[in-house]
Amino acid sequence: MTTAADRFATEGFGPQNLPYASFSTAGGAPRLGVRLGERAIDVNALATALDTTGPVLPEGLHTAVSAPDLDVLLAAGREAWTALRAWLVEVVTTDGAAEAVERASHPVEEVRLHMPFTVADYVDYYASEHHASNVGRMFRPDQAPLLPNWKRLPVGYHGRAGTVIPSGQDFPRPKGLRPEQDGTPSFGPSRRLDIEAEIGFVLGGSAPAGEVSVARAAAEHLFGVVLFNDWSARDIQAYEYVPLGPYLGKSFASSISLWVVPWEALAAARVAPPAREHELAPYLDDSSGGPWGLDITMEVVLDGQAVSHPPVRTMYWTAPQMVAHMTVNGASLRPGDFFGSGTVSGPEADQRGSFLELSWGGKEPFTLADGTEMSFLEDGQTVTLKGTAPGPDGSVIDFGECTATVLPAT
Template sequence: MPERSPLDLPEDHPFGPHNLPYGVFTTPADPRPRLGVRYGDHVLDASAAARATGSPHAGLLAAPTLNPLLAAGRPTWQAVRAEVRAWLTAPEHRAAVTPLLVPLAEATMHLPFEVADYVDFYASEHHASNVGRIFRPDAPDPLTPNWKHLPIGYHGRAGTVVVSGTDITRPSGQRKTPADAAPVFGPSTRLDIEAEVAFVVGAPSAQGAPVARGDFREHVFGLCLLNDWSARDLQAWEYVPLGPFLGKSFATSVSAWVTPLEALESARVAPPARTHQLLPYLDDTADAQDAPDGLDLRLEVAINGETVSRPPFAAMYWTAAQQLAHLTVNGASLRTGDLYASGTVSGPEPDQLGCLLELTAGKGPFLADGDEVTITAWAPGPDGTRVGLGEVTGRIAPAIG
């Protein structure tokens, strides 16, 4: 019986022709970083396939990162996606493309794009309410007064964004509990995760020119999974009055695969009902049903192989389109490779909480050295299929010194 071709996938495979996420990989036989497209349990060498088929986009796909493709804009994204699908499904390309499929187990994945800026939001009402109850138990409202009026966020550190599989060194810094007379210095004792979804900007914008909510898909190429590692003890001591700093900036992990927004049309859903009148640049109530910006993504968080939570992204109050509009409304420009994250994804149920702070009501335990955290996700695809969103994994290494 002839061996089955890697091009012949079951129709319901989560990494079939309806998905086609991009990454950057090397192999032992060829250490040059190059663009790949995941197909089943293989990686298509996109640069080699473009050369073999005479693609007009061979130059873009020959780059060692996704940035040139990201910068090319949506018409090019769509044209390249159509080409890649044809390479993998059209009979006339089989002979040329089959040798260019590398088993996933033989590929080493790298950070898929050069990160320009990194912003993290706080878009889950369930997460924000739970954290508010933990830190402000006597407050009449767990949400801050501005929360329902604008997407709250902070600027993080782009230089410490790392690809899935990178070990995370336990950070050290100042911390002070209410019982301490003065702050002490040492390794964080309350190291936490935050299960998030991040959006990758492709087409830039001019400084001084806000990007309208309706132009979201003209600028954002796709999404990836993200773990916003958080040292809660460092964060608690430093965050007043200017917000997160060293408690967040030591590392942020992203998945190796960037899923194009074009693959997620079947996952679009209406966001939660708005309880406050939004200013015009954020107001999406007219589009909530016909052209919704919410996404039905199903996350799963595992620690040392044991599932601890299944957060639903569909419950996020603020959408990625609203976040982009708010990020630029003051005239801030977008750059190719900008990364902005959703904030912790949490749902209304106890098994839907996206961080240990919530899962343990602030009491712990938090992460120990050697713990490995894996966040996976999928989304509904066309005709009952699933769109696999890969995974982001990190293992905690001991503090240095």
């Protein structure tokens, strides 16, 4: 006999990963799924099929797995997440369950993916030292690249949850006020539309009173990780962000990948973050229980050509620190809260996670394989983010893709 993992697993989507999604088949309603190789498994159908033969779904999980997405599971908390993942791993690695897995699953290319969870609050951070330093050098050439607070706390802002959109949903070029040389802004479509190659973190459980520690963030609230493209209209952002910060330059679209990699699946990808320059405030101290950095390598693909490979392991601030910061003043945490890492960039030119950096503000356009010089996005261009991380025993964890095409402004 063979296991489902033996029959269906592929590199990146083996039993070490088992990412979640919400999917539907032709004419059907969305249901909670998990991926093994090129199969999307209906978790509720699988539980029903094994109800008498086993492995049997643990008590208390039936409501979560019969939901159309992750919302119920996120509210159930870490104990439920761990139990469900353990059951799924057992099923796909147990002799005799492969037929049940096949009957409860569909080829990935035949299913439609939906938003995997309902976004509650959304926060975007600025956690890459290389990205922040590059931006500082471009816009403040006569000052230190990083502002004095940057290595004291993870800088971030509260974003717009309503325009976090699923991978594959295209969007029109945003419009707004753009700076002009004579000092009078003009209104129109963004001329400097950009990407921000990030990773996103999905949170679960509840903390109504806030003040979630670094340890509790990792142990109780970090559910999963996705690829995240926080598209940015640089010209609109440049005019509006002083003194309060970005709004129209960021609020039009933020794309997420649709397979949510469980936090537990990334245990082998945990690495130490860069050495900290200053002693951290006690609530940000992540020196114990970790390490909490992640060894994820991203790929930025423009119209089929890879143009950058941002390394997440270089991020200065870690996910548990970002959760601790967003709740330390009493801000509540709810199931479905979501935050982005901020643009991921490494020290090398081909590791920059934005076109702003790759073209150095448009002053040094980069050249594509066909000889075209590129600075910012044109209508009709498609950007796809990919990502992988090391799994246990030499395996690979694949994040799938996060993709969208820029449409002309309305």
